[in-house]
Amino acid sequence: MGVVNLTPDSFSDGGEYFSMGNVNPGIAHARRLLDEGADILDIGGESTRPGALEVDAETEWRRLAPVIEAAREWQVPISLDSRKPIIMQRGLQAGVDILNDVSGFRDRDAQRLLAESKAGAVVMHMSGDPHTMQLAPHYGDPVVEVGRYLDGQVQHLLSRGVARERLLIDPGIGFGKTTAHNVALLQAIGELSTIAGVLVGVSRKSMIGELTAQADPAKRLAGSVAAALFAASLGACVLRVHDVRATVDACRVWAALSRREPA
Ligand code: HH2
Numbered sequence: 001m002g003v004v005n006l007t008p009d010s011f012s013d014g015g016e017y018f019s020m021g022n023v024n025p026g027i028a029h030a031r032r033l034l035d036e037g038a039d040i041l042d043i044g045g046e047s048t049r050p051g052a053l054e055v056d057a058e059t060e061w062r063r064l065a066p067v068i069e070a071a072r073e074w075q076v077p078i079s080l081d082s083r084k085p086i087i088m089q090r091g092l093q094a095g096v097d098i099l100n101d102v103s104g105f106r107d108r109d110a111q112r113l114l115a116e117s118k119a120g121a122v123v124m125h126m127s128g129d130p131h132t133m134q135l136a137p138h139y140g141d142p143v144v145e146v147g148r149y150l151d152g153q154v155q156h157l158l159s160r161g162v163a164r165e166r167l168l169i170d171p172g173i174g175f176g177k178t179t180a181h182n183v184a185l186l187q188a189i190g191e192l193s194t195i196a197g198v199l200v201g202v203s204r205k206s207m208i209g210e211l212t213a214q215a216d217p218a219k220r221l222a223g224s225v226a227a228a229l230f231a232a233s234l235g236a237c238v239l240r241v242h243d244v245r246a247t248v249d250a251c252r253v254w255a256a257l258s259r260r261e262p263a
Pocket of ligand 1: 005007009044046048049081101240
């Protein structure tokens, strides 16, 4: 899953594919990720980095609409990274295939929209909201608590008529978690996979920065690829990444080496 951030303020690539009134950089970036081997495009118009403030729905939709429209022509599954029901509704009308909700479908309107559609969904765990989530993250046992939360949300969506096959869960790396919490959750992907397929978004995040002493998110490529491979090796089925070509290459080599076929 390639990340298309159409925002001026995303933590790792804010402003790179966004310029007021010019949609071309966003479309060109989405096309590049597809050509690099992305199987899904995750398109977002609001940053959810720690400390980020919400943008209004009209602004968010203005950023998203032209890129969704362009991507529809390419026959690639489109994931919409938004936590606003009104944006989800417009996205579904515009033909998106997956709703990626970092607030984990806590909102009843979001649940209803999902239940009434045929879309897939990513149910993510976030402690609090982006504005405050990194102030003092605290868990008894992050794996137990995040697992329980995700299981509860999945059960709730099942009870509303959403088939299990349509759901992916996501531990929400960096969303109200310290590096130690993130490490524990990544190590528990096997356990979490018993609830539903697991999506992991660790690309360029601050835990990679901490583990590699790379303050600049653009310099976190090697660390991000290592984390992606680790997640894949434990059974994560979707990797949400900024650097598609490097991650695809690494996964291909790893997959070939892991196959135990006679030479
Ligand atoms: N991370 C970000 C945004 N959306 N969605 C899912 N399901 N999982 C994630 O880990 C995830 C996500 C944050 O990364 P990014 O989009 O690069 O930054 P920003 O929120 O600043 O735009």
